[in-house]
Amino acid sequence: MRVIACTLFILGLLWDNGRAENTISSLRLAAVAWEGELPCRKWDCECAFKRQRGCCCAAPEIQEVEDQIFKRVMDLSKEVSQLSESILEVIGRIRVAFTASMSRRTNCFGPFNWNSPIPYDVITLNHGNGYNPALGIFTAPSSGLYSFSFTVYSRLGKEGERMYYKVQLMNNGEVVASTWEDNREDSEDSSFQTVLLPLQQGDQVYVELMEGRHICGIAEGLNIFSGSLIYSTLE
Missing domain, CATH: 1.20.5 (Single alpha-helices involved in coiled-coils or other helix-helix interfaces)
Structure with missing residues (x-):
């Protein structure tokens, strides 16, 4: 509207002087020659018609x-x-934590002809539902840094046997940590491991008994597998 107002005003001047032309160049020349005030209100006619368009304008x-x-x-x-x-x-x-233990067994667990995940079937905590007691496997519900620990207790199945077990913590099929016992001096023994693991969502962690080994005299609460999320990380 401001441009139109200026244009109409200058056109009026041109018509009065009998020099009406239909070009912007003529409008500019007329504005430059005009010695009175250009009634353009808030629009800067001085910049538009009398100066080069630049930083100032x-x-x-x-x-x-x-x-x-x-x-x-x-x-x-x-x-x-x-x-x-x-x-x-x-x-x-996001809260992820679990604790599970093996239920009491009158017989030994093992030996087997293959490495076997240990069935920690007594669940006391399972925030985030990451631990599956049917499989004995924890599946990370989110990416982050996790802490895992497991304890192993065993005693001789009968007199004259040897203490013979090897248990290892697995992450997606790879050994992370292990503990073992192989002697005839002890009638019972226990061991413990704890680790920190960076996991991606969907990674699986479990504890397995090595083939040919066995755990005997299992009492509830002595063979435990637990883990918790320390902090999450963005994927």
């Missing part, structure tokens, strides 16, 4: 664009901050 518009960009950047920064807080809040609510 464009400064107000550039400033306005800068203000708009700054406001948009601040809005985006606020949105990113709110999103980060939401992500941290969600991560903070």
Whole structure:
């Protein structure tokens, strides 16, 4: 509207002088020659008609664009901050922990002709439902750093036997830690291991008994497998 107002005003001047032409060049020449005030209201006719279009004339518009960009950047920064807080809040609510033990057995567990996952079937804690007692396997529900521990207790099945077991912690089929006993001096023994593991969602961790070995005299609460999420990591 401001451009139209200026244009109409200058056209009126041109018609009065009998020099009406239909080009912007003529309008500019007429504006430059005009010695009175150009009634363009808020629009800068001096810049538009009497000077070259440059930094001086464009400064107000550039400033306005800068203000708009700054406001948009601040809005985006606020949105990113709110999103980060939401992500941290969600991560903070992820709770994963389990503890399971082998139920009491009158017979030994093993020996087998293959490595066998130990069935820790008595569950006392299973936050996040990561542990499956039917398989004896923990499946990570989210990526992060986890802590795992297991204890092994065994006694001789009968007099004259030897203490003979080897138990190992597995991560996706790879050995992470192990403990074993092979002697005829002890009638009973126990051992313990704990490790920290970085896991991806879906990774599986379990404890297995090595082939040819056995655990005997199992009392409830003595053979335990447990784990917990220390902190989550973004994928």
